Amino acid sequence: MADFIGAVDQGTTSTRFMVFDHDGREVARHQLEHEQVLPRAGWVEHNPLEIWDRTQTVIGSALTSAGLSSADIAAIGITNQRETAIVWDRHTGRPFHNAIVWQDTRTDSIAKALDSDDRGQVIRHKAGLPPATYFSAGKIQWILENVDGVREAAERGDALFGTPDTWLVWNLTGGPRGGIHATDVTNASRTMLMDLTTLDWDDELLGFFGIPRRMLPQIHASSDDTAYGITSGERGTAKVPITGVLGDQQAATVGQVCFEPGEAKNTYGTGNFLLLNTGTEIVRSKNGLLTTVAYQFGSSAPVYALEGSIAVTGSAVQWLRDQLGIISGASEVETLAAQVDDTGGVYFVPAFSGLFAPYWRSDARGAIVGLSRFNTNAHVARATLEAICYQSRDVADAMTADSGVRLETLKVDGGVTANRLCMQLQADILGVPVSKPVVPETTALGAAYAAGLATGFWSGTDELRAKWAEAERWEPSWSDDQRRDGYAGWRKAVDRTLDWVDVD
Numbered sequence: 220m221a222d223f224i225g226a227v228d229q230g231t232t233s234t235r236f237m238v239f240d241h242d243g244r245e246v247a248r249h250q251l252e253h254e255q256v257l258p259r260a261g262w263v264e265h266n267p268l269e270i271w272d273r274t275q276t277v278i279g280s281a282l283t284s285a286g287l288s289s290a291d292i293a294a295i296g297i298t299n300q301r302e303t304a305i306v307w308d309r310h311t312g313r314p315f316h317n318a319i320v321w322q323d324t325r326t327d328s329i330a331k332a333l334d335s336d337d338r339g340q341v342i343r344h345k346a347g348l349p350p351a352t353y354f355s356a357g358k359i360q361w362i363l364e365n366v367d368g369v370r371e372a373a374e375r376g377d378a379l380f381g382t383p384d385t386w387l388v389w390n391l392t393g394g395p396r397g398g399i400h401a402t403d404v405t406n407a408s409r410t411m412l413m414d415l416t417t418l419d420w421d422d423e424l425l426g427f428f429g430i431p432r433r434m435l436p437q438i439h440a441s442s443d444d445t446a447y448g449i450t451s452g453e454r455g456t457a458k459v460p461i462t463g464v465l466g467d468q469q470a471a472t473v474g475q476v477c478f479e480p481g482e483a484k485n486t487y488g489t490g491n492f493l494l495l496n497t498g499t500e501i502v503r504s505k506n507g508l509l510t511t512v513a514y515q516f517g518s519s520a521p522v523y524a525l526e527g528s529i530a531v532t533g534s535a536v537q538w539l540r541d542q543l544g545i546i547s548g549a550s551e552v553e554t555l556a557a558q559v560d561d562t563g564g565v566y567f568v569p570a571f572s573g574l575f576a577p578y579w580r581s582d583a584r585g586a587i588v589g590l591s592r593f594n595t596n597a598h599v600a601r602a603t604l605e606a607i608c609y610q611s612r613d614v615a616d617a618m619t620a621d622s623g624v625r626l627e628t629l630k631v632d633g634g635v636t637a638n639r640l641c642m643q644l645q646a647d648i649l650g651v652p653v654s655k656p657v658v659p660e661t662t663a664l665g666a667a668y669a670a671g672l673a674t675g676f677w678s679g680t681d682e683l684r685a686k687w688a689e690a691e692r693w694e695p696s697w698s699d700d701q702r703r704d705g706y707a708g709w710r711k712a713v714d715r716t717l718d719w720v721d722v723d
């Protein structure tokens with residue numbers, strides 16, 4: 220009897236496999252990091268074969284550690300870092316190039332050119348995204364133009380494109396021996412090639428980037444009991460149906476059971492991703508947010524979201540550790556920041572590779588401003604935590620402006636939420652309570668939920684909603700004046716970072 224659902228969470232820094240029982244409780248997990256390949260300033264790559272190898276290992280090890288076999292797993296869900304582009308040979312399974320990761324900025328000139336004429340507006344309208352280096356299409360174009368033989372292979376139908384979900388589904392279902400080439404609506408909505416209204420690849424968008432349609436996977440619902448096939452049986456993954464696929468931030472939205480319009484979650488990891496469910500309505504942002512597909516379960520209508528994507532939040536804490544050396548582990552930032560009552564006038568804007576939402580300024584670079592001789596490492600540490608919260612405030616304000624929805628509570632998850640001081644600062648800076656669930660692994664849980672809904676393991680969203688429970692809550696403690704003045708200082712600091720580098 221298969222009593223469990225498995226979930227692969229293929230993230231930017233690591234890949235994990237988790238097993239959940241019918242109550243949504245974790246019964247097994249294994250996680251492995253992969254190399255961050257940084258060939259030049261601004262370039263970030265992953266080795267797709269390493270990711271595939273890690274995926275097989277974590278599945279096998281998690282099952283073994285819990286004394287389970289694949290016969291105990293009713294279905295698998297896959298969730299993944301989004302936008303990251305992989306192009307490979309359908310006959311050999313060998314990638315033509317390393318994966319170009321969502322953080323990579325090599326396609327700056329491609330993005331800029333699109334925004335210099337009408338194409339930028341067409342893309343915004345059809346795909347719901349602003350031209351930026353973040354999305355997959357420019358990365359595919361770069362591979363087609365810079366790697367020998369790929370364009371010809373793509374025209375012949377021998378080169379396949381996929382985000383990490385597609386790469387893993389194809390490999391898990393047999394690879395060159397009949398692997399299924401598929402993606403879901405949420406991942407497709409991040410490529411810049413899908414029309415949000417038709418949920419299909421769009422020829423005009425494909426034309427902007429010179430991408431042959433034959434390279435692209437079939438788009439399916441996020442929860443589907445047949446489209447993604449059955450695992451082929453290598454290394455502990457025998458004959459399990461893959462019935463859920465969705466991007467990691469959308470999976471966290473599902474794991475946080477944000478099923479009603481107006482419900483939102485914020486995930487604090489390498490970057491931050493705040494998603495607001497807007498229901499079956501497509502809300503086009505006028506304030507620098509993305510319009511994206513939140514999920515589609517089976518044949519039901521797709522549910523959309525507004526998203527504020529922030530590139531650098533938890534990774535700014537890593538920078539304090541690795542580059543400045545003022546802490547030796549991420550959790551130490553809390554102790555250091557708690558040594559002072561405030562930042563002593565310091566603001567840190569970690570615009571390491573420009574600013575994502577709501578600014579979309581690739582000409583910005585990081586700045587620490589407001590320094591006086593009085594300031595210490597502790598002020599910088601506290602300013603780093605505040606920067607995570609102020610960037611989230613920027614996107615929350617943009618969401619209110621776009622949708623009219625004023626958050627009543629912010630549901631949070633991700634690695635940084637272990638930092639209680641940061642969560643208190645978030646409540647103070649937003650002026651709304653911050654709430655963290657009992658199961659912090661909302662991303663893997665959301666993928667498991669999508670997979671389990673498809674097979675009837677769970678009956679529907681009402682059953683899932685009943686499983687959500689609060690573990691911790693932080694109430695705002697700042698006065699309105701303090702909140703207003705603090706935010707005004709942040710906006711001034713952001714201004715200082717703009718127009719810093721010449722992207723041409």
Ligand SMILES: Nc1ncnc2c1ncn2[C@@H]1O[C@H](COP(=O)(O)OP(=O)(O)O)[C@@H](O)[C@H]1O
Pocket residue numbers: 230231232233487488489490532533534535536537549550551552553633634635637638641
């Ligand atoms: N106690 C902490 N305080 C602040 N940041 C933290 C803390 N613990 C972890 N982090 C940050 O959280 C991030 C990892 O979170 P995680 O959710 O695993 O991210 P991802 O899925 O993006 O890899 C790292 O950038 C790390 O610096």
Ligand SMILES: O=P(O)(O)OC[C@H](O)CO
Pocket residue numbers: 229230231232299300301302321466467468488489490528
């Ligand atoms: O892998 P994560 O958790 O850093 O998430 C990355 C996002 O999907 C990028 O859009």
